[in-house]
Amino acid sequence: MRFNVFEWLTLFHILRFSHGFLLPSFMDSDTGKHLYEFLESHDWVYENHTVVTPDGYHINAIRLPRARGEIPSNKQKPCVLLVHGYASQPQLFMVQLNDSIAMMLVEAGFDVWIMASRGCVYSLKHEFLTSKDAKYWDFSFHEIAYYDIPAYMDHIRNVTGNEKLSFIGHSMGGLIFLAFATIRPEYLKRIDSAHAWAPVVYKKYARTTIDPKPWREVRDEHILKGKKNVANEFSQLRMWLSIMFCHEKSPFLDKCVALQDDFGPDRSQIDKSKLIVYMTNDPSGSSFKTYLHMLQSHQAERFQFYDYDFFKNLIVYGQFKPPLYNLRSISGEVPIIISYGINDYFAGPEDFERLIAETPGAVGHIVPWPFFNHIDFVYAKDAKKLLYNDCIRMLKMYATVTEA
Template sequence: MKIKSKLLWCSSLLLIAILCGQKFLSRFEGFRSSIRKCAPYKPFQFDITFSHRKECLKIVEESQSSDKMHMTSEDTIDEIRLRGYNASSHTLLTKDGYYLTIYRISGGMNSPPRKGKKPVLLFHGFLMTGASWIIQPGSRNLAFTLVDAGYEVWLGNSRGTSPSQKHISLDANKDIDYWNFGSVQLSTIDLPLTIDLILQETSSDKLYYVCHSMSCGALLVGLADVPELNDKIEASFLLAPPSHYGSVYNPAFLLFPPILGTPWQDVWFRLMGGRINGKSGAFRTALGLTTEKVCGWSFMRCGICDNFLFALFGADPEQMDYNNLPNIMRKLMDNGAIKPFLHGLQVDEACAFQRFDYGASKNLLEYGSPKPPLYNMSGISVPIYLFYGENDNLVTPWDAERLRNAMPPDVMRGFHKVEWPKFNHVDFMIAKDADILVYNKIRDIIDEIEADKICYLQQNSSSVCKSEGCAGEK
């Protein structure tokens, strides 16, 4: 009981700090508007709500009384297997000494493993891992939806995340040099290596790429800087792609811009050890509890843990699965390097999809100009299907439109606004109806592309398309 009382007091103080911080941080909004090149999509606010608390408590109590709990495991591979799917892991070594771990889901009850399955690579967002694609219960996950549909699914884990934290000589917990990497390494070293391994293991010439948040930016940089990648991806599906930041109104982005380009930026980098640790270390240190255990109590789920996510990303209580919230908290937050985060802040402030800004003198050495150049998108040829949420405070509708307008016209094949007005940045991973609103549409588009290819082959071999209603027929 003492622990619960302590938790309640700590949580209450946290909420008070958030509410007070809203007024404090809003003062930065005027300052930031004077230096950023684009206006924010909406005024800054911590979007928290208690209107759903009574209903939430009822849902959680009914779930606990009926023993309706979601199946989870500390190990991602074990959890995938417990859910009835065939899973294995592969380890890659990058040319700069980082070990990457990727997960392979080759089949399940509805679609056993076999040769010739088309591979689909799912890549996670910032401060997440491949486990974010199996947060949902049952077949609501995109990973399992695609496996059941006959595809082979691979889950990427970027360098620095818990599954990909080993190095040939550096210790991620001791050596700050381990974290001295940015978007360019993720895009031009890790991504091509991962794609090549998947194509080799599956004997495929191309794969489908589905990304959330940061990994979408990594894809676009990779396609621009490594032209041969364009020949290895059948189509890409970008969920909340952050490449063209500019109208962000997320509180984390509002807090940090004043340190950009100042000595405090390097001080902060060193104080943080080069990384942002989104795991449950703070709770474990203060109370001896992990985040998911803290959020296991009803009173914490309904009003505290949910509002923590709402304050960061926007309130959407109708799409929150309160039974699954402890599992969401465990899988949603992990480790991430600071440099890609700083790069995102720079892009937002400049309102331009530009390379990392090292400062005028170092930019001259790195790029031959005092300002970082823009990424050249003109050579991208991979078909792109973009999904965005109206209530996303990180990748706003304005920024989604700017990306669409920056792409070659024949590349942008789909521009989809999620049909739920409160859909926010993390809803792509955790919303109860993410399968209906997003995932099933991705599966259907992939099915259509595959059917189109079959039809094309039939036309070439017999001059007759035997598949009635082929997606490619006009």
């Protein structure tokens, strides 16, 4: 393979960076930074919190209690909990800096909590397991909904004294809220409002070209033996490939942009200077069982518990088919805003309309941009005016400050 002069210089800079030198000046300074480096480099006021769940997982969250330069006070603020999507991490809610949903919420007067779900690179500890143990990865989104969300709601109440909070979940984060609402209904009275961004519960009308066939025959025993897990730490190879080929001056940048088309083509909303930041930090780890659980529900066209097999279901659930997450059991007293884009290739408008119709208290919100796709909720250059402003307005409408 022959390299031109520019490519050789790029490779030279990459090799320098890999040995601890600074990034080339033409790359975004946030490239490759882990979460805490990112927060400190931008002087964000933050706290790191850890909660141990009843099943032993150490779940970390970033708290943004106040804006930069804001004088600390004992005045209570309305709380909001943000939960990321599958194999993602908290930083995606912050990458756009002052135009990010995280900083906008802080500036709007919220006490912001961003959870790193179990299996994320920032939540890999356990009371007696390590991430090298196959048993560690024997969880799906069900455990996040059943254990992690209630544990953090209790922790936030204990820290802030605020009985209630608002919820924002992107992709699987929104799906987790809907599962949580059906299996932990006692906590719903402590939710001011929930905002589910592109929760792919049903995908009969999906248009993605990602082929699930290679995973269809993978059964539970593979998971328990640790044969099929999503990488639980940043891939150095992926990072260097992204730095080499996906920076703003790379001749291959358009190829990197094209990789995002599986979410729904919307190239006009991709900030090419920030693309490398996203690609060097995401995905950030989760269990394969979580992916398989979502795939099972999609293929069965029913929002269901994990499907082991005919006989193990009988042992675990007392019935041959896995139970449903009964959406119709959700109390209609909690406002649930389900936002989606018409151009989301992971699910069609018909799928979201079905979900809204089955969920008491839910209202649909179509993002007013015809090409808005699945990752535009965190990637789009214009997300502030297309989504975030309206979301914060609705959050304020329902937000309360109540003593525990």
